[in-house]
Amino acid sequence: MLEQFLIFTRGGLVLWSCLEVGKALKGSPVDALIKTCLLEERAGDSSFQYDAAGAGYTLKWRFHNELGLVFVAVYQRMLHLLYVDELLEKVMREFSILFVPTRTVYHDFDDTYRQLLKAAEANSHFKRVGQHRHIDNPRKGSESQARNAQTGRKSDKSAGKSSGSNDDGADEDGEADGSKFGPVGYSNGTGNGHANGNKANGLGSTKSGRSSASGSSSDEDSVAHKTSSENAFDVSKLAKLRNNKSKKATSGMEGPKGTSKDDAVSKKPQKKNRVWGDAPPPSKLDFTDPVSVDQGDDGVDIAVVEKGLSLMDKDDDDESFRVEDMMVEVEKENGGKKAASKKGWLTSLVQSVAGKPALEYADLEPALKIFKERLMTKNVAADIAEKLCDSVAASLVGKKQGSFTRITTTVQAAMEESLVRILTPKRSVDILRDVHQAKEVGRPYTIVFVGVNGVGKSTNLAKVAYWLQQHDIKVMMAACDTFRSGAVEQLRTHARRLQIPIFERGYEKDPAVVARDAIYEAKRTKQDVVLVDTAGRMQDNEPLMRALSKLINMNDPDLVLFVGEALVGNDGVHQLTQFNQKLADLSSTSSQTQSIDGILLTKFDTIDDKVGAALSMVYTSGAPVMFVGCGQNYTDLKKLNIKSVMKSLLT
Amino acid sequence: MPEVAFESMEGSEQLQSGKVSEQLSIAMPEWLSQQWETLKHDQAALYTTIAVLFVTLLTLFIVTRVTFKRKKSKTVLLVGLNGAGKTALFYQLRDGTTHQGAVTSMEPNADTFILHSETSKKGKVKPVHVVDVPGHPKLRPQLEELLPKSCCLVFVVDALDFMPHVRAAAEYLYELLTNKEVVKRRIPILLTCNKMDKITAHSSNFIKGQLEKELNKLRKSRTSVSAADVSSEISLGVQGEVFNFTQCSNKITIAEVSALTGKVEQVEQFIREYV
Ligand SMILES: Nc1nc2c(ncn2[C@@H]2O[C@H](COP(=O)(O)OP(=O)(O)OP(=O)(O)O)[C@@H](O)[C@H]2O)c(=O)[nH]1
Numbered sequence: 001m002l003e004q005f006l007i008f009t010r011g012g013l014v015l016w017s018c019l020e021v022g023k024a025l026k027g028s029p030v031d032a033l034i035k036t037c038l039l040e041e042r043a044g045d046s047s048f049q050y051d052a053a054g055a056g057y058t059l060k061w062r063f064h065n066e067l068g069l070v071f072v073a074v075y076q077r078m079l080h081l082l083y084v085d086e087l088l089e090k091v092m093r094e095f096s097i098l099f100v101p102t103r104t105v106y107h108d109f110d111d112t113y114r115q116l117l118k119a120a121e122a123n124s125h126f127k128r129v130g131q132h133r134h135i136d137n138p139r140k141g142s143e144s145q146a147r148n149a150q151t152g153r154k155s156d157k158s159a160g161k162s163s164g165s166n167d168d169g170a171d172e173d174g175e176a177d178g179s180k181f182g183p184v185g186y187s188n189g190t191g192n193g194h195a196n197g198n199k200a201n202g203l204g205s206t207k208s209g210r211s212s213a214s215g216s217s218s219d220e221d222s223v224a225h226k227t228s229s230e231n232a233f234d235v236s237k238l239a240k241l242r243n244n245k246s247k248k249a250t251s252g253m254e255g256p257k258g259t260s261k262d263d264a265v266s267k268k269p270q271k272k273n274r275v276w277g278d279a280p281p282p283s284k285l286d287f288t289d290p291v292s293v294d295q296g297d298d299g300v301d302i303a304v305v306e307k308g309l310s311l312m313d314k315d316d317d318d319e320s321f322r323v324e325d326m327m328v329e330v331e332k333e334n335g336g337k338k339a340a341s342k343k344g345w346l347t348s349l350v351q352s353v354a355g356k357p358a359l360e361y362a363d364l365e366p367a368l369k370i371f372k373e374r375l376m377t378k379n380v381a382a383d384i385a386e387k388l389c390d391s392v393a394a395s396l397v398g399k400k401q402g403s404f405t406r407i408t409t410t411v412q413a414a415m416e417e418s419l420v421r422i423l424t425p426k427r428s429v430d431i432l433r434d435v436h437q438a439k440e441v442g443r444p445y446t447i448v449f450v451g452v453n454g455v456g457k458s459t460n461l462a463k464v465a466y467w468l469q470q471h472d473i474k475v476m477m478a479a480c481d482t483f484r485s486g487a488v489e490q491l492r493t494h495a496r497r498l499q500i501p502i503f504e505r506g507y508e509k510d511p512a513v514v515a516r517d518a519i520y521e522a523k524r525t526k527q528d529v530v531l532v533d534t535a536g537r538m539q540d541n542e543p544l545m546r547a548l549s550k551l552i553n554m555n556d557p558d559l560v561l562f563v564g565e566a567l568v569g570n571d572g573v574h575q576l577t578q579f580n581q582k583l584a585d586l587s588s589t590s591s592q593t594q595s596i597d598g599i600l601l602t603k604f605d606t607i608d609d610k611v612g613a614a615l616s617m618v619y620t621s622g623a624p625v626m627f628v629g630c631g632q633n634y635t636d637l638k639k640l641n642i643k644s645v646m647k648s649l650l651t
Numbered sequence: 652m653p654e655v656a657f658e659s660m661e662g663s664e665q666l667q668s669g670k671v672s673e674q675l676s677i678a679m680p681e682w683l684s685q686q687w688e689t690l691k692h693d694q695a696a697l698y699t700t701i702a703v704l705f706v707t708l709l710t711l712f713i714v715t716r717v718t719f720k721r722k723k724s725k726t727v728l729l730v731g732l733n734g735a736g737k738t739a740l741f742y743q744l745r746d747g748t749t750h751q752g753a754v755t756s757m758e759p760n761a762d763t764f765i766l767h768s769e770t771s772k773k774g775k776v777k778p779v780h781v782v783d784v785p786g787h788p789k790l791r792p793q794l795e796e797l798l799p800k801s802c803c804l805v806f807v808v809d810a811l812d813f814m815p816h817v818r819a820a821a822e823y824l825y826e827l828l829t830n831k832e833v834v835k836r837r838i839p840i841l842l843t844c845n846k847m848d849k850i851t852a853h854s855s856n857f858i859k860g861q862l863e864k865e866l867n868k869l870r871k872s873r874t875s876v877s878a879a880d881v882s883s884e885i886s887l888g889v890q891g892e893v894f895n896f897t898q899c900s901n902k903i904t905i906a907e908v909s910a911l912t913g914k915v916e917q918v919e920q921f922i923r924e925y926v
């Protein structure tokens with residue numbers, strides 16, 4: 001049985017709801033759905049799971065984008081209700097007929113709903129009984145796939161099967177519809193809608209009248225053709241643009257820092273001399289090598305860094321990107337082709353004056369494909385790009401377009417919006433504020449840096465230290481990388497340059513204990529912040545992950561920062577999820593599972609405009625990017641500029 | 652035979668008509684310049700034309716200025732954290748009821764209406780434009796675009812579930828109080844403690860005190876090294892003094908309401924004061 005059926009506006013007003021009598025939902029599944037699913041750009045998913053104390057719910061939803069309505073069904077997860085998708089579609093269709101924007105009360109919908117529910121239940125029962133009789137033939141399978149693609153919603157297999165029309169079932173379908181909902185009156189012929197692969201059903205009411213079997217199939221054909229040709233075109237286009245861009249970037253960058261991406265790759269293996277701060281003699285940059293450290297100890301080249309402003313505190317107004325130009329170009333080509341192949345100029349003229357019909361998935365598909373590919377060229381993980389496009393599609397299908405708006409423009413706007421939404425943290429991140437808070441209570445604020453090997457944990461730890469120092473905060477470093485030789489010395493060098501106290505206990509010690517002692521020491525000497533450096537570890541190294549988990553559990557840090565390279569694609573996302581997962585799993589105290597609170601992206605300066613990792617990581621973990629490391633100086637630590645990331649992703 | 656001749660004649664006629672149109676297009680400027688000449692001769696006519704043109708432009712300019720301005724700052728914004736009761740308040744103001752409740756808003760609610768309590772009033776009542784801005788942090792960037800059009804802000808606080816969210820509320824308020832638009836235009840703010848129908852709700856005095864305390868802390872952390880901080884645009888309150896709301900250049904008043912039961916007179920009064 002359904003627990004609840006809810007219809008509300010995107011503004012949040014509940015227009016109609018049906019709560020099973022005598023039942024109250026545990027927790028607030030609908031609010032959770034909105035906050036953790038719809039606003040996290042996961043609207044393209046097929047369902048959402050919600051767990052409250054003693055209850056597990058599954059939620060399914062549909063958007064009516066033209067009217068700005070959301071339909072949500074909530075049911076017990078244990079009951080695998082098969083009719084929910086069908087019911088949602090039908091309710092959406094019926095309700096949209098009734099809907100008037102100024103009206104807020106729809107008690108008269110109660111009866112219609114009861115009928116729809118009864119019919120859907122009966123229907124699903126019939127299908128379950130009769131299922132063994134219908135073996136899907138391949139043609140039907142592909143048909144139902146096409147339909148699924150059209151709605152932009154991957155309904156799970158069983159649902160797809162149950163709502164897909166089967167020849168035997170069609171009669172009963174039609175009959176049920178005819179007799180039970182006759183008085184309500186569909187805008188399209190019910191028999192028609194059911195006979196031809198439920199196209200109208202899939203798309204809601206907006207399109208229903210026009211669909212006919214032949215029309216829809218040829219439609220699909222032409223769409224497929226179009227997308228493939230556009231596809232081929234687009235690849236070359238993108239390559240060209242990429243070339244332009246990188247050319248521009250190389251010439252545009254200042255000084256020795258300017259490395260084009262290819263350079264960076266070739267340079268990476270042999271670590272080159274870096275200059276930290278304003279220290280004149282070129283010393284060995286990465287203080288990993290104990291030998292160099294010995295030299296350092298002799299005081300040869302350790303100069304205290306001169307105070308400069310950490311980039312964290314600078315507002316960077318990025319150069320304006322040429323999104324618009326690009327879009328126009330792409331659009332011109334697409335648009336030209338489309339207009340020529342699909343509609344006559346007269347039709348398009350009339351349409352552009354009279355306003356276009358509601359958007360269909362097929363209309364959006366080419367544009368979405370372009371965006372998806374563009375995102376992927378920017379290093380966004382493939383499945384994330386896909387999910388994002390699904391979500392954007394879900395928010396656009398059925399929307400009426402303005403008279404003179406192009407589809408690409410519409411998609412672009414929606415895409416921009418959702419990218420900004422993803423990258424905007426869901427709660428505020430203000431480390432300085434938290435540090436002051438901790439200071440008031442008289443305890444040091446602890447930040448633990450975690451991550452895989454060689455991503456630049458210690459280096460960026462030093463940058464964070466420098467930034468905090470700039471804000472009159474007393475910082476202490478804790479060398480808890482007791483695993484890799486040279487790690488402690490490396491940190492010591494940074495500490496000396498920054499004139500920051502460092503807590504170390506050499507190697508062969510349990511890092512968790514070292515961290516505990518460090519925090520104790522910081523408290524004693526009245527330090528404000530302890531920055532804990534940990535050993536880099538692969539996420540699948542069980543013993544090391546266990547050690548990390550112990551460190552975190554024992555010391556309960558205020559912030560666990562995941563340090564990751566900006567240049568990794570899928571890999572980094574996997575690392576982050578694994579870290580998050582492992583830390584949650586291994587945490588001994590079940591009271592509060594602490595996992596990654598934030599992300600520090602390193603080597604941001606080497607990736608040109610391939611900023612996809614930022615998006616992928618934030619999307620999968622939900623943790624915000626708190627810092628961005630962007631160079632070889634202590635000052636090269638920035639906040640993530642959401643707007644500019646969004647722009648480079650779409651350029 | 653004559654048929655052929657006729658055809659050829661028609662052809663030549665078409666040719667000619669083409670020429671005629673060409674001539675016409677050439678003649679156009681000539682005609683204009685002739686007009687110009689006559690105008691030049693008649694100096695008085697020239698001056699009147701210029702004067703009339705000038706006056707029309709001026710009135711047009713003024714009219715657009717006035718209408719634009721009126722439109723510009725007549726919006727009442729309902730802001731506050733997620734779950735504070737903004738949507739409930741919006742519908743209470745508009746319809747006198749919260750209908751069947753609300754869920755988390757994904758988009759703003761915006762409408763121009765006559766306040767529900769004033770619908771029975773005689774005489775002309777000006778409608779107000781109210782926008783309920785979603786409180787979810789991910790949707791907050793939308794506020795930037797709405798602020799320039801606002802004439803006053805209703806900052807809704809959940810007085811019932813206040814303490815767990817006091818920091819977040821203070822951070823939101825801090826952002827507003829140091830926002831360029833808010834400071835520059837001294838946009839008045841009504842601190843609206845909502846859900847006062849519940850007995851466990853905190854008093855407005857308590858909420859005011861807590862918010863001031865939190866804002867004071869925020870101020871410290873956000874401007875700790877102001878000399879080096881390029882990003883610190885506008886500082887809050889008076890430096891070196893414990894913060895309280897009277898230090899703000901814009902007027903900040905406090906109210907206790909319940910969007911659920913309809914006890915929202917204070918909000919209505921506030922809106923009427925500025926619209
Ligand atoms: N007891 C009580 N509950 C209220 C009152 N006002 C709102 N609520 C409840 O508080 C919850 C949240 O209200 P909303 O109006 O959705 O909150 P909102 O500020 O619009 O939240 P967002 O749209 O997420 O920003 C709802 O369940 C309301 O019923 C009130 O005056 N008293």
Ligand SMILES: [Mg+2]
Binds near residue numbers: 012738753755756
């Ligand atoms: Mg709301």
